[in-house]
Amino acid sequence: MSERRPVAATLAVAGYIIMIVPILFVVATAFTGGSTLRFPPEGLSLRWFGEALSYQPFMSSLVTSAEIAILATVLALAVGVPVTLAIHRGALPGKGVVEALFLSPLIVPELVVGLALFQQLIVTFRIDNWPVLLLGHTALLLPYAVRVTGAALAGSDGSLEEAARGLGASPMRTFWTVTLPLLRPGIFSAALLSFITSFNNVPLSLLLQSRQTQTLPITMLDYVQQSYDPMVAAISTLILAGTVVIAVIAERTVGFAKIFGGINR
Numbered sequence: 001m002s003e004r005r006p007v008a009a010t011l012a013v014a015g016y017i018i019m020i021v022p023i024l025f026v027v028a029t030a031f032t033g034g035s036t037l038r039f040p041p042e043g044l045s046l047r048w049f050g051e052a053l054s055y056q057p058f059m060s061s062l063v064t065s066a067e068i069a070i071l072a073t074v075l076a077l078a079v080g081v082p083v084t085l086a087i088h089r090g091a092l093p094g095k096g097v098v099e100a101l102f103l104s105p106l107i108v109p110e111l112v113v114g115l116a117l118f119q120q121l122i123v124t125f126r127i128d129n130w131p132v133l134l135l136g137h138t139a140l141l142l143p144y145a146v147r148v149t150g151a152a153l154a155g156s157d158g159s160l161e162e163a164a165r166g167l168g169a170s171p172m173r174t175f176w177t178v179t180l181p182l183l184r185p186g187i188f189s190a191a192l193l194s195f196i197t198s199f200n201n202v203p204l205s206l207l208l209q210s211r212q213t214q215t216l217p218i219t220m221l222d223y224v225q226q227s228y229d230p231m232v233a234a235i236s237t238l239i240l241a242g243t244v245v246i247a248v249i250a251e252r253t254v255g256f257a258k259i260f261g262g263i264n265r
Helices: 004-030 047-054 056-088 095-106 110-124 129-154 158-166 171-199 203-208 216-226 231-253 256-260
Strands: none
Touching: 004 231, 047 056, 047 231, 056 095, 056 129, 056 171, 056 216, 095 129, 110 129, 110 203, 129 171, 129 203, 158 171, 171 231, 203 216, 216 231
């Protein structure tokens, strides 16, 4: 084992370099004073951040991405938490099949899910793109809601709920006073992972978008195909900064150990 550790450490460092260095190039390019994406940057300027924040397609698609991510997260949790309780605490027949069904979006390629939704709901039933996009993102997030909250529930002490019921608490009161506080770290973790996954999604959004309904990643992808200025680097840096802020808040409020520690249980 001791001979393998240096190899593992070297591979880990190489992996971090491969992931982090391109991000640093993008961040550095966002502060350039030049008019093209070039490294090293030509001087330092905040010009492109102002350009990105004043570019209407970016701002409108940012609102769309935020709306869809928040609503899809809420809907996924509204469905996933009761399913988790039924799997881990209820007398649900075929629990393994039900859990596998809700985890299946992790296995089925997003392009397949998106194509099926596009063909059946948009083409066949003529449903507007926005609700179909919301439905697709909700389906994509269900595994996070079920798996992460399930890990939190599996790691909790079920005797506390039995004690509450033994003392005369109703099932609803037991849920609000005992089960929900036990689930709170898992719900927070699932919400965080779900929001980030939905906000950054490309394959599903690419198939279900329309000219009136575009998410920010898709708008950025379209812009890169047409222009080569540092505006995309600036908006990417702002998204990165927002992600870091969310991560700091998550660490201070819940802690990464609780957020990610139970997922693989």
